[in-house]
Amino acid sequence: RLEIIRAKHSGFCFGVRQAIDTTMKQIGRNAGGRICTCGQLIHNATVTDELAARGVGIINAPEEASAGDTVIVRSHGEPQRFYRTARERGLHVIDATCPFVARIHTLVHDAYARGAHIVIVGDKNHPEVIGINGWCEDTAFIASTAEEASRYPFPDAFVVSQTTLNEKVFDEITGLLQRMGVRLEIQNTICSATRERQQAAAELSERVDAMIVIGGRNSSNTKKLYEICKKNQNKCFFVENNKDLPLKQLQKCNRIGIAAGASTPERVIKEVISTMSENITNENNISMADYMDEI
């Protein structure tokens, strides 16, 4: 029979759920002014389209909002200067920075205040990393590869990681810095939700005939999940929703694994499962009711 197995810890993480809840509450109690998020609340078009339909706008910087507007800080967090500008402009700030990201801001801010050189292991273009860098006056050395890290110029470093980083990359870069003789103070700030999600997806991808990774095209944590699963499983597909499913290539599979990024809504995951169940045939298909009970 066709088994559709969902990896543990797939779908919304704690920080994303909290940001969405906070935004929804704000829509209910808006007392005038616009409501907007600074950047897309989460990297998922299904959710952002829904928010747009409820009148939540998107700005790219606090300078784009006017006095009295409510600006929601998403789970990725913002640089320290964001709060200064927002205050000066009379914006009403609702802070939905994930507490795990806020902790990195505090660590970096304090280490920088005592004179440490900050290293962020992560993607320099990712808003979370830009936000973290903004808590040490944009002075951090940012590396996402060993090659970049090999150019580190100082004898010591206070190292943090982007929360969604792959553990192996973090170990590789800190290992290299150590071998270069850099004195390190290491804070592994990879979020446990990410670690658990990645481990569960990696394990599942080894024991299925095909693997489906669900998430927004611009969701970096979903992309990483896909890369991890792809290493174990040739038949690995990245889909945004049920319309992207490569149904032809999934025919005759007996076991299909599913993993989903931290910003993938439950509804999208369920639609993918139900489309597969209705359209993939092998000798003895599992009934939709059976697997909906399982999840």
Ligand code: F3S
């Ligand atoms: Fe927060 Fe971890 Fe999610 S840092 S936003 S709970 S992936």
